[in-house]
Amino acid sequence: MINFAFLNNNLLKRNAKASGVFLCLIVLSSCGKPSQDLTSEYLNKLNKTYPSQSGGTLIDAMIGEPSGLISMIAGESASSAISANIFNKLLKYDKNLDLEGELAESWQVSADQKTITFKLKPNLKWADGKPLTSADILWTWHAVIDEKTGSPYASDYQLVKKAEAPDPLTFSVTYQQAYAPALDSWSGLQILPKHLLEGQDLHTTAFAHNPVGSNYYKLDGWTHGENIKLSRNLSSVLGQAKIDHLVSRIIPDSSAQFLELMADNIDSMSLDPIKYARIIPSRPELQKKLALYKELGNGYTYLGFNLKHKPFDDVRVRKAINYAIDKQEIIDGVYLGLGINIASPYKPGTRWSNPNLKPYPYDPAKAKALLKEAGFTDNNGDGILERDGKPFSFEIITNQNKEREKSAVLIQRRLKEVGIDVKIRAIEWASFISRFIKTGDFDVVVLGWSLSLDPDQYSIWHSSQQAPGQFNFIGYNNPTVDKLLEQGRLELNPDKRMKIYHEFARVFLEDSPIVYLSAGYGLTAIHKRVKGIDNPAPPAGLGWNSYDWYIPEPLRRSETGRNEMSAN
Amino acid sequence: MLKYLIKRVLWMIPLLIGISLISFFIMHLAPGDITNNEASFNPKASEESRQKLRELYNLDKPVIVQYGLWMKRMTTLDFGTSFASHHKPVFWQTKDKDGNVTKGLIQEALPITLLINILGLIITLALAIPLGIVAARKYGLWQDKSITLFNFIGFSIPSFWLSLLLMYWLGVVNNWLPISGWHSINYDSLDTWSKIKDSISHLILPVLIPSVTGLAGITLFVKNGMLDVFHQDYITTARAKGLSEHKVVYTHALRNALLPLITIVGLSIPGLIGGSVIAETIFAIPGMGKLFYDAVMMRDFPLIMGILTIGSALTLIGNLVADIAYAWADPRVRRGVVKE
Numbered sequence: 001m002i003n004f005a006f007l008n009n010n011l012l013k014r015n016a017k018a019s020g021v022f023l024c025l026i027v028l029s030s031c032g033k034p035s036q037d038l039t040s041e042y043l044n045k046l047n048k049t050y051p052s053q054s055g056g057t058l059i060d061a062m063i064g065e066p067s068g069l070i071s072m073i074a075g076e077s078a079s080s081a082i083s084a085n086i087f088n089k090l091l092k093y094d095k096n097l098d099l100e101g102e103l104a105e106s107w108q109v110s111a112d113q114k115t116i117t118f119k120l121k122p123n124l125k126w127a128d129g130k131p132l133t134s135a136d137i138l139w140t141w142h143a144v145i146d147e148k149t150g151s152p153y154a155s156d157y158q159l160v161k162k163a164e165a166p167d168p169l170t171f172s173v174t175y176q177q178a179y180a181p182a183l184d185s186w187s188g189l190q191i192l193p194k195h196l197l198e199g200q201d202l203h204t205t206a207f208a209h210n211p212v213g214s215n216y217y218k219l220d221g222w223t224h225g226e227n228i229k230l231s232r233n234l235s236s237v238l239g240q241a242k243i244d245h246l247v248s249r250i251i252p253d254s255s256a257q258f259l260e261l262m263a264d265n266i267d268s269m270s271l272d273p274i275k276y277a278r279i280i281p282s283r284p285e286l287q288k289k290l291a292l293y294k295e296l297g298n299g300y301t302y303l304g305f306n307l308k309h310k311p312f313d314d315v316r317v318r319k320a321i322n323y324a325i326d327k328q329e330i331i332d333g334v335y336l337g338l339g340i341n342i343a344s345p346y347k348p349g350t351r352w353s354n355p356n357l358k359p360y361p362y363d364p365a366k367a368k369a370l371l372k373e374a375g376f377t378d379n380n381g382d383g384i385l386e387r388d389g390k391p392f393s394f395e396i397i398t399n400q401n402k403e404r405e406k407s408a409v410l411i412q413r414r415l416k417e418v419g420i421d422v423k424i425r426a427i428e429w430a431s432f433i434s435r436f437i438k439t440g441d442f443d444v445v446v447l448g449w450s451l452s453l454d455p456d457q458y459s460i461w462h463s464s465q466q467a468p469g470q471f472n473f474i475g476y477n478n479p480t481v482d483k484l485l486e487q488g489r490l491e492l493n494p495d496k497r498m499k500i501y502h503e504f505a506r507v508f509l510e511d512s513p514i515v516y517l518s519a520g521y522g523l524t525a526i527h528k529r530v531k532g533i534d535n536p537a538p539p540a541g542l543g544w545n546s547y548d549w550y551i552p553e554p555l556r557r558s559e560t561g562r563n564e565m566s567a568n
Numbered sequence: 569m570l571k572y573l574i575k576r577v578l579w580m581i582p583l584l585i586g587i588s589l590i591s592f593f594i595m596h597l598a599p600g601d602i603t604n605n606e607a608s609f610n611p612k613a614s615e616e617s618r619q620k621l622r623e624l625y626n627l628d629k630p631v632i633v634q635y636g637l638w639m640k641r642m643t644t645l646d647f648g649t650s651f652a653s654h655h656k657p658v659f660w661q662t663k664d665k666d667g668n669v670t671k672g673l674i675q676e677a678l679p680i681t682l683l684i685n686i687l688g689l690i691i692t693l694a695l696a697i698p699l700g701i702v703a704a705r706k707y708g709l710w711q712d713k714s715i716t717l718f719n720f721i722g723f724s725i726p727s728f729w730l731s732l733l734l735m736y737w738l739g740v741v742n743n744w745l746p747i748s749g750w751h752s753i754n755y756d757s758l759d760t761w762s763k764i765k766d767s768i769s770h771l772i773l774p775v776l777i778p779s780v781t782g783l784a785g786i787t788l789f790v791k792n793g794m795l796d797v798f799h800q801d802y803i804t805t806a807r808a809k810g811l812s813e814h815k816v817v818y819t820h821a822l823r824n825a826l827l828p829l830i831t832i833v834g835l836s837i838p839g840l841i842g843g844s845v846i847a848e849t850i851f852a853i854p855g856m857g858k859l860f861y862d863a864v865m866m867r868d869f870p871l872i873m874g875i876l877t878i879g880s881a882l883t884l885i886g887n888l889v890a891d892i893a894y895a896w897a898d899p900r901v902r903r904g905v906v907k908e
Contacts, residue, residue, distance in 0.1 A: 059753065068654030075613070150620045152613035204655045206668035224676055225854020226750055247753055251852040255732055256748045263740040263747055430600020430867065433609070452612060469615035
């Protein structure tokens, strides 16, 4: 008995990832005794409505620490999450994902669609009081395309043939030819202050850890490895945010984050499906004080075929596999129902997603018929189909991502039912990319795309983008799609552009070069003391109006103790 | 003695070069580099720009050339700057022309890890030595058995699991201790006394948990050492000449039984410097373990090499100190009676 326990523990010791599972056990098993005295008085206070008011501190947690706050070179999401509160862009997306001005008051596209002229809002200021003018924007453009900067996102801006700042309120860019994603690209470039950065090396400048911006917040303090504190920028160009201080704590382990959330030391964290759908609903005292939110991200998980390998060059085989996979089963089993089935590579509910397209249904009979048509039959009765004497067998590779691995297992089982033998291999990210994706040495991948809000997917699906390191690594080559993608890049009129991408998504679905598995929801828990959050989240996502969120005074955390609020 | 010392120190140089050579090549033979981490798999980031980045970091050159460049910098003790964290200096702080001081990554992480691990080691020793003595004196009796049982429970419990349990019980259910982190958020605004209290409360779990789980080995070591010594003739002599049991155990037996412990402590030095990835991740402590783990995941070569070089140098020094201490404590080694 003791021996058994010893072995068992050692097995677990090896796997730190199991900590999450253990947390669930702890949390579920102690349901009997509520951990905190949530008095009815406090709950009443929590559920009352309050007028919008400013003040207070919002504390959230993040897994990793930003390397710096100049997002054009930092590249990781932790960096842009913080720097988006500090810097402004020329344009931004509104609630319904239409573009509107942020620093720009208005913008105009010339008749030949090659020149865009931005008019800035008057009296813009940096947090240090210096004026923010078109010279700053011009300087930022020069910085992002500069070879020495080496920004990974330079390509969009390198297409600008000429950029000018004829007067302090005007900034204009001219492209070689019309470039539709241009507007989106100007909603992504954070404008940096020329007067502080001119002549500095962006890679080493102290500015990256002590930035001065123009947005709602300014940096208050950064304790390396521990937390980043922001406070309200009183000269913000967009008006005043409600919440005084934003604190982001760096807590790499999501179990520890969740304990901090339970103990009321942080106000919000992003959740995984288990916490969202199982743990929190099973604990009434958590449910009482936390509000759960879900929002669709702009990304999806897919199964992609290497179209240069036989038999995946045959559209019947690709369709057969598409029919044979039960996507709802993956959504229910892997994502606990927190995802949706999609039929186009765009976020459902947005303009670019074609509402007339339907995902391939789960239809094993049809899959079998298609495979037979393609010449696959089971001649030796072993349950696996053959063609030309060779069994239909392939390997699915994926990176070490639990959700993707589980999806692959479900796919393996469904494909076995139609007579396809599938093996699964999960590979560490760096070797996954350099050994398999770059060399094209794979049959089938399970991967995901996270996309920007512009519908242009030229770099992913155009046949010219297949060189090692480029993103069309599945080798998709369809002249119709190529043409549509080229057209879509040239058309700046949103309605005409929409028609192009609807047609692209239709041809693409018909061709089935990838199988859409699911678009997962982003899941967040936020303490109910934070008011003013839109639920359900609009297309632009939960955080679109975060500057309008507020924490009513009676609900604020006491500034002195760790978590006085929950102890009271 | 002096000759021995000089020989030992000189031997460290080829050892260090060998270590650096092996670790450099292993890291560069591993697939991938800083330009293809998961965050860079973004359709907006082009392959040309990644190639530019590789050139910027000299990653396009043959490995042997890169090693040469690294060695050249190392001769001036320049550990370079990290790829992945905005060119922060790897080892020690630098000052730019405007007087902005950027702290080194190791400079910030090493004291944290050392503090936790040295405190942990002290606590482990403070518990293990008395427990080992008691277990040896009461060998085979219930005291010995219960100490053994306690030790093996501690040894078998996965420390991350114990950590989470205690974090839940002490931090969430009872609100006695902070759950994670190194300081409270409002640390800067506290007075000195509160700052000390705050630091201690953040230290308790990360220090105690590894000490408890690491207790078993050292207790067993002390116990066996004591048992060996108890069977030696001089102890029988001491008892025969009528010394009190107290004096026999603590003056005569213990000193000899503890000698091997110096070796154990010497061997634990790499662990003291390296830190633990799991513990530092769970407790959100910015120490060496987490720093190294992240560096490996990001293929941040200068940082990896910096940590490995400084780590192995400190380890070699630690081993040297342990050997000297052994020689100091044991006259037989000092006089060359026993070959080390």
